[in-house]
Amino acid sequence: MRDSGGDQRREDVLAHQIETRDEAFTPYRLPFPIDAMPEIVLENIAGDDERMWVPQTEHVSMRPLCLSVSGGYWVNLLRVRRSGILTRHRHPGPVHAFVLKGRWRYLEHSWVAEEGSYAFEAPGETHTLIVPEDVAEMITLFHVTGALIYCDPDGRQTGYDDVFTKIDMCRRHFESIGLGGDYVKQFIR
Numbered sequence: 642m643r644d645s646g647g648d649q650r651r652e653d654v655l656a657h658q659i660e661t662r663d664e665a666f667t668p669y670r671l672p673f674p675i676d677a678m679p680e681i682v683l684e685n686i687a688g689d690d691e692r693m694w695v696p697q698t699e700h701v702s703m704r705p706l707c708l709s710v711s712g713g714y715w716v717n718l719l720r721v722r723r724s725g726i727l728t729r730h731r732h733p734g735p736v737h738a739f740v741l742k743g744r745w746r747y748l749e750h751s752w753v754a755e756e757g758s759y760a761f762e763a764p765g766e767t768h769t770l771i772v773p774e775d776v777a778e779m780i781t782l783f784h785v786t787g788a789l790i791y792c793d794p795d796g797r798q799t800g801y802d803d804v805f806t807k808i809d810m811c812r813r814h815f816e817s818i819g820l821g822g823d824y825v826k827q828f829i830r
């Protein structure tokens with residue numbers, strides 16, 4: 642005798658699986674919050690479009706990715722060439738670093754950030770970044786909250802950078818190469 646109840650159950654299971662799968666692949670249908678800001682999507686960020694690199698010193702450049710005026714942080718690529726040094730500074734906020742290319746270290750720590758490494762730097766950290774002589778180029782993604790407070794070896798403040806000085810720096814650069822100062826706005830959230 643045919644088990645019609647069993648057939649029905651198998652059909653129900655199959656229908657449920659199809660429904661579940663279809664729902665899993667269905668995009669969210671509702672609008673995003675009206676106050677949410679648009680995403681930033683940048684292609685080939687470590688590529689060779691030199692115009693995107695904002696010079697800081699002769700051997701140090703930054704490429705802006707996200708400049709958050711509402712969050713008080715910025716995400717950028719830092720590129721250092723020819724055994725450059727980044728001036729000693731204190732961080733009142735956290736830093737996340739991901740090394741894309743090359744290698745660097747801090748004068749204040751024994752560890753070395755190698756290509757592929759991630760580092761978290763806690764608030765209160767004061768350090769001086771140097772790129773060893775055998776590294777022709779290093780590129781690291783830094784997510785910096787707050788500021789870099791530049792100081793002498795005894796902690797006396799000599800200057801600072803925050804998201805606003807970074808924006809100014811980018812704006813001047815884009816202006817100077819003919820892209821216009823407003824080019825920086827695409828990175829600001």
Ligand code: FE
Pocket residue numbers: 730732736768789
């Ligand atoms: Fe730092």
